[in-house]
Amino acid sequence: MVTIIDRTLTNLKTNEINSQDLNHFCDLLFNCGVTKIELTSALVSQLKSPTLAGDANMLNHPGNFFLVQAVDPEHQKIWRLEPNELLEKSLPIDNFSSFHNQKIRLIGLDDLMTQDYPSFFSNLLNSGADTFDLCPGNHNYCATAIALEWLIAGGTSVSCQFASNHDFAPLEEVLMALKLHDSTLFSGDLSVLNELRCLYEKISNDRIAQNKAIIGTDIFKVESGIHVDGVLKNPQTYEPFNPQMVGNQREIVVGKHSGRQSILYKLKEQNLSETATRNLLKQIKGRCTQLGRNLSDWELRTLASEVQNDYKQKICC
Amino acid sequence: MTINKKYVVDTTLRDGEQSPGIAFTIAEKVTIAQTLDALGVSRIEAGTPAMGRDECRAFEKIKLACQQAQIIGWNRMNLSDIQQSINCGADIIHVCVPASDLLIREKLRKTKIQVLETLVACSDVIQAAQKELTIGLEDASRADWDFVTQLIETARDLGATTLRFSDTVGIMSPLLCKSAIIRIPTDIDIEVHMHNDLGMAVANSIQGLRSGAKYADSTLFGIGERAGNCNLEHLLIATQGKMDFGINLEELQWRQALLKPLIFKDDRLYA
Numbered sequence: 001m002v003t004i005i006d007r008t009l010t011n012l013k014t015n016e017i018n019s020q021d022l023n024h025f026c027d028l029l030f031n032c033g034v035t036k037i038e039l040t041s042a043l044v045s046q047l048k049s050p051t052l053a054g055d056a057n058m059l060n061h062p063g064n065f066f067l068v069q070a071v072d073p074e075h076q077k078i079w080r081l082e083p084n085e086l087l088e089k090s091l092p093i094d095n096f097s098s099f100h101n102q103k104i105r106l107i108g109l110d111d112l113m114t115q116d117y118p119s120f121f122s123n124l125l126n127s128g129a130d131t132f133d134l135c136p137g138n139h140n141y142c143a144t145a146i147a148l149e150w151l152i153a154g155g156t157s158v159s160c161q162f163a164s165n166h167d168f169a170p171l172e173e174v175l176m177a178l179k180l181h182d183s184t185l186f187s188g189d190l191s192v193l194n195e196l197r198c199l200y201e202k203i204s205n206d207r208i209a210q211n212k213a214i215i216g217t218d219i220f221k222v223e224s225g226i227h228v229d230g231v232l233k234n235p236q237t238y239e240p241f242n243p244q245m246v247g248n249q250r251e252i253v254v255g256k257h258s259g260r261q262s263i264l265y266k267l268k269e270q271n272l273s274e275t276a277t278r279n280l281l282k283q284i285k286g287r288c289t290q291l292g293r294n295l296s297d298w299e300l301r302t303l304a305s306e307v308q309n310d311y312k313q314k315i316c317c
Numbered sequence: 318m319t320i321n322k323k324y325v326v327d328t329t330l331r332d333g334e335q336s337p338g339i340a341f342t343i344a345e346k347v348t349i350a351q352t353l354d355a356l357g358v359s360r361i362e363a364g365t366p367a368m369g370r371d372e373c374r375a376f377e378k379i380k381l382a383c384q385q386a387q388i389i390g391w392n393r394m395n396l397s398d399i400q401q402s403i404n405c406g407a408d409i410i411h412v413c414v415p416a417s418d419l420l421i422r423e424k425l426r427k428t429k430i431q432v433l434e435t436l437v438a439c440s441d442v443i444q445a446a447q448k449e450l451t452i453g454l455e456d457a458s459r460a461d462w463d464f465v466t467q468l469i470e471t472a473r474d475l476g477a478t479t480l481r482f483s484d485t486v487g488i489m490s491p492l493l494c495k496s497a498i499i500r501i502p503t504d505i506d507i508e509v510h511m512h513n514d515l516g517m518a519v520a521n522s523i524q525g526l527r528s529g530a531k532y533a534d535s536t537l538f539g540i541g542e543r544a545g546n547c548n549l550e551h552l553l554i555a556t557q558g559k560m561d562f563g564i565n566l567e568e569l570q571w572r573q574a575l576l577k578p579l580i581f582k583d584d585r586l587y588a
Contacts, residue, residue: 111555113491113519113520113523113524113555114523114527114555114556114559114560118492139554140519140551140554140555141519141520141548141551141554141555142517142519142520142523142555144515144516144517144520145490145491145516145517145519145520145521146520148490148517149490149491149492152490152492170516173515173516173517176515177490177515177516177517180488180515181490210338211336211540211543211544211545212544213487213513213514213515213516213544214514214515214516214544216544218337218338219514219543219544220543221337221338222337222542223335223336223337224335224542226393227335227542229424230420230423230424233423233424234419234423234424236419236423237419237420237423237424237456238485238486238542239486239543240486240487240488240514240515240543241514253337255337255338255340256334256340257334257335257340257368285368285369285371286371288340289340289341289342289371290342291340291582292339292340292341292342292345292582293338293339293340293582293583294337294338294340
């Protein structure tokens with residue numbers, strides 16, 4: 001098992017977060033596989049844990065804290081605090097010799113993917129440091145990959161941030177990548193990610209893109225005829241993982257790229273007649289091109305009704 | 318420092334447009350293609366002519382509007398689809414070949430031998446039309462390597478100029494990508510097509526290019542099925558000073574900003 005540190009709450013404007021949401025957010029993070037949560041001292045006082053270890057001086061410390069999940073003998077979760085004992089470093093590559101028996105967090109390294117990163121990891125792992133926590137920056141959009149490769153190479157700790165765009169590796173991506181590539185390194189229930197996304201949007205007042213990897217609401221919507229055909233035969237054809245695994249669900253939608261199978265599926269799903277399917281498909285493609293999007297179920301019902309009525313009239317004539 | 322010359326195959330108008338919530342008119346497709354052409358994108362995958370008359374019209378207009386880029390028609394392994402692409406005047410006829418056992422068995426309901434036979438038949442039509450053939454190995458990242466090897470050899474024997482290695486469901490890691498690409502013989506150009514389901518499309522594309530691929534597929538704003546494709550802007554940012562795609566990053570950023578309202582009619586898609 002590896003250590004996953006979440007830094008979301010130290011990188012958000014959390015002035016208005018209420019205690020209930022804070023505690024719920026922390027609970028969900030632990031449930032999905034985070035082992036340590038980094039908090040500002042201002043937030044520590046809002047934690048409702050009955051067993052906060054750590055004395056008053058520690059709580060007044062201006063720095064950050066790790067919230068550590070442990071399990072008591074009766075298997076109930078308890079929380080305790082420990083000071084942030086990792087020293088943050090933004091290191092030039094090749095300079096690790098002075099870190100014997102230290103706990104170091106490496107930050108940055110955004111451009112590592114364009115370099116010989118396996119050798120870099122090897123040097124780190126042989127440097128003699130007690131702990132190297134890797135916190136790759138995401139300005140080059142490679143932080144998830146760097147974090148995954150570090151853990152697979154033998155690293156024991158990474159720091160991430162939920163739904164991160166630029167700062168650090170997105171937590172949800174790192175967890176899923178670990179689950180799919182080496183599930184022995186991690187245990188967690190990713191089905192809470194949907195709930196975590198909703199809560200994150202509430203407390204951050206930030207909106208997550210609908211196509212965001214792992215947690216986007218639309219990532220399991222299927223429109224193109226080829227993909228719908230495959231998914232209806234076997235969802236694994238075009239799904240990297242089951243939607244339920246992240247608390248989401250699959251949805252077939254109709255749009256410009258729909259094929260006959262999609263239309264038949266949707267008509268059946270909506271208990272609509274399958275007459276005039278070919279004409280309906282043509283109308284859907286035209287309407288979606290005009291609108292620049294796919295149709296809602298309501299719009300599909302209306303269009304199907306129009307097309308089918310028109311079809312019947314023509315037959316009568 | 319040596320800067321590697323690499324090339325982009327833009328699939329905004331094909332894979333990108335397949336995103337639920339995104340659809341372009343003919344005029345919008347032409348505008349996007351002209352922008353990509355002006356930016357210096359070497360190959361533009363303009364669509365799937367088999368989709369129908371409007372797609373064919375868009376395709377023909379794109380072909381006329383673009384000065385530099387080669388225009389690719391995307392096709393299923395189907396003679397009728399391919400004929401449509403040829404009729405539309407595509408420079409390159411791309412044939413998508415399901416490569417994994419899962420797709421061959423569950424989607425195609427065919428055998429591997431039938432796949433190879435159909436590919437040969439498709440190639441004959443393309444050669445007769447004197448068009449450039451490129452072959453895409455769909456779901457190559459989950460395929461049995463022996464069959465991938467067979468497909469690569471067949472592609473080369475059929476005169477395909479480029480082999481597209483597709484991580485169709487976006488599950489590769491950079492090291493896996495590297496280990497796959499370096500196994501492909503060097504007598505055919507390699508193109509990597511990476512999806513972003515685990516957030517690693519840019520990293521995987523970089524490793525594919527570092528391991529010998531000549532082309533990387535990308536889309537504007539990274540649009541595409543599910544979590545999208547490799548984002549062109551992000552790829553350029555991540556490889557600045559290391560790889561040269563013949564595309565100016567600042568020019569891409571301002572031209573892309575102009576296209577944003579046209580691509581995202583519903584801005585909730587892009588946060």
